[in-house]
Amino acid sequence: MSFLAASVSAKAVAEIGTGAGVSGLYLLRGMAPDGVLTSVDFEAEHQRLAREAFAAAGIAPQRFRLITGSALEVLPRLIDHGYDLVFVDGDKVEYGEYLDEALRLVRPGGVIVFDNALWHDRVADPAQRDPQTTAIRDLITRVRNEESLRSLLIPLGDGLLAVQVAG
């Protein structure tokens, strides 16, 4: 995550799914020293833990903005093409809708990264047809077929799908 943030010299990152702040910490480490992470989660308690983790790591409070709310309600309020990188780790069933939002949020040449692209090896198994697996599989097919996007499936952890938008 730090590498990906650094590779686009990220000053502004949007994250869907703050959780307890693990991904946020690594994103912040790779971003410009004055870069700001905007992170959305509908669980205030998760964001409280993330705030604690950021403080414990010595991250200045002006470097992160935590917004409590449902991703599909909050994302439309974020600025068009205002982000160098969008990291997606929310509800897997909504990954297609997050791509629509992320394509509007990311700047030309910016990158969108989806966690859990392998979804516990279910995505590669055609017998698995549950809603989460199907949504991730459809997302991968869509970005692969879209000419304005370059994509890379990184088999680290549960899989990271990195998508670069045309510059």
Ligand SMILES: C[S@@+](CC[C@H](N)C(=O)[O-])C[C@H]1O[C@@H](n2cnc3c(N)ncnc32)[C@H](O)[C@@H]1O
């Ligand atoms: C896997 S955790 C995120 C972990 C975090 N990115 C990390 O690496 O530390 C997924 C998070 O997404 C949040 N979430 C799931 N669906 C959401 C939605 N529709 N809107 C906002 N947050 C959502 C959950 O509350 C949870 O905290």
